[in-house]
Every structure is written in C-alpha cells, then in structure tokens.
C-alpha cells in the first residue's frame with residue numbers, strides 16, 4: 472500500500488494528489504491570468520465539481536452540446552490547480568469556465584484584480600464525507616480511507632485533500648466579493664436542477680430560455696451524465712480509477728449519510744462542525760442531524 476508521502480504533495484497547509492498536481496501546475500495556477508469574463512466553480516472535493524463541469528459549458532454557450540459530447544470533462548472545464556490546465560489553456564474559448572478546490576486565500580493575484588465570477592457549491596459535509604470515503608476506495612492515487620470511523624477522524628482533523636471542510640467554507644463565505652460570487656448547494660441542485668440552472672444562468676447574465684434550461688437540465692441529470700463517457704470517468708484506466716470498486720458517479724443523492732453514520736458518529740461529527748462554525752455570520756442551509 473502506498474504511503475501518503477508517495478501519493479501526496481504538500482501545498483501551503485494542504486495535501487494534493489501527485490497524480491493530478493505538480494509544483495509546476497501549482498505555480499502555473501498562481502501565475503494564471505484571469506479574464507473578466509471567466510467563471511470558476513469552487514468546491515470542497517466531492518461537493519459537485521464534475522456536475523459543474525457539465526452545467527457551465529452548456530449555460531455559457533446557450534445549450535450547445537458539442538463540447539459535452541466530444542471533450543472529456545477534465546479538459547472541458549479544467550481545474551485551476553491541476554496539470555491539465557497548462558495543456559489545454561490555449562484552446563479555451565472565452566467565456567472560459569474553470570473549476571477549483573482552492574480556498575479563497577490560495578486564489579492567484581489576477582483573480583483579485585479581475586472581475587471573474589465564482590460559483591461556490593456547498594454540500595452537506597456528512598454526504599461529502601460519505602462520497603469521499605468511497606472515492607478513496609476507487610481512486611488508486613488516494614490513500615486508503617481505513618475504516619469509516621478512522622475516515623471520520625481524518626476528515627474532521629483535515630488530514631484529507633484541501634484540509635478541513637469548515638475552513639474551506641469559511642474562507643469563501645468570508646470573501647468580500649459582492650456580486651462576483653454566488654452560493655448554491657448540491658442539495659438545491661438535486662431538488663430542482665432546472666431552477667438551479669436558471670439561477671446560474673441569471674448570475675452569469677446568460678438569460679437562457681425556459682426551453683434551453685430544460686434541455687440543459689436533461690443533459691446534466693445524473694442518469695445522462697452516468698452514460699456519457701466524456702463525463703463518467705470510464706475513459707480513465709482502471710489502475711487509476713476503478714469504477715468497479717465504486718463508480719465515480721456513485722449515487723448522486725442527498726442524504727446518503729443516513730445509511731452510513733451511527734448516532735454516536737453523527738453526534739461527534741456534528742458537534743465538531745458546529746463548534747468550528749461558532750461565531751460565523753452565516754448559517755448552514757441544512758440541519759446536520
């Protein structure tokens with residue numbers, strides 16, 4: 472079994488997988504020149520990143536399905552911090568869409584001087600943890616998660632990719648970006664995808680028609696994405712991601728935590744999360760128990 476030193480790179484206070492990140496890619500991210508019409512979907516890992524890689528190009532180009540059917544998601548809407556960006560950046564057409572797991576503090580200087588917009592997608596941390604637990608089992612470039620109990624401790628201590636969930640959320644909630652930032656939850660998207668697409672479209676000034684919104688919703692549904700080889704990670708060799716162990720597009724629901732946490736684990740988890748958010752001037756949009 473590989474150790475965390477073999478698998479991960481230290482970056483600032485964080486660990487990131489060597490398979491997808493390098494010192495060069497992280498330097499490239501810091502020197503990246505944001506343009507005013509760029510949009511970046513920011514997430515804590517397992518909160519709906521790949522879903523946004525599906526939604527954003529369709530919203531930005533009026534529902535044209537070409538890129539969705541011809542370009543793999545990691546090149547279609549690349550991660551700011553990952554190695555693929557340098558390889559595809561010259562082919563990206565404006566308005567460009569990116570994703571990132573960076574906290575606000577890690578964003579590069581040009582982000583702050585530009586008018587680039589941010590969509591921050593937040594997901595109930597109990598479900599984030601469950602999704603991440605399975606992801607660590609299927610992705611060979613991540614450490615074995617151990618038992619569910621052990622993984623809860625790792626997650627709460629921030630010994631996982633991009634650190635503590637609470638620090639990530641706080642960093643973006645505290646960011647003073649005015650109308651450059653929109654917050655949306657994974658749960659809202661699950662509950663009513665067309666309404667969420669309309670919010671995203673209005674935020675980006677795309678004003679999609681009702682008909683296009685419905686079409687985008689159909690193409691970004693869990694079922695459609697699961698059957699799109701450009702989006703379901705089936706093109707990634709099994710030695711990196713083993714979809715037989717657990718598919719990347721696993722369940723796509725809100726509330727799977729109920730099938731995994733016992734009452735003791737849940738009360739430990741929620742008490743830590745609540746304590747770390749004490750005194751913040753925002754409320755969580757869900758009850759954690």
Ligand code: A3P
Nearest residue numbers: 517518519520521522602692693720721722723
């Ligand atoms: P589950 O493991 O709970 O199924 P990320 O892209 O940030 O890594 O997040 C992955 C999670 O988003 C997975 O959650 C995945 O199934 C879910 N997801 C991706 N596309 C989705 C969609 N169209 N509808 C609902 N959930 C989706």
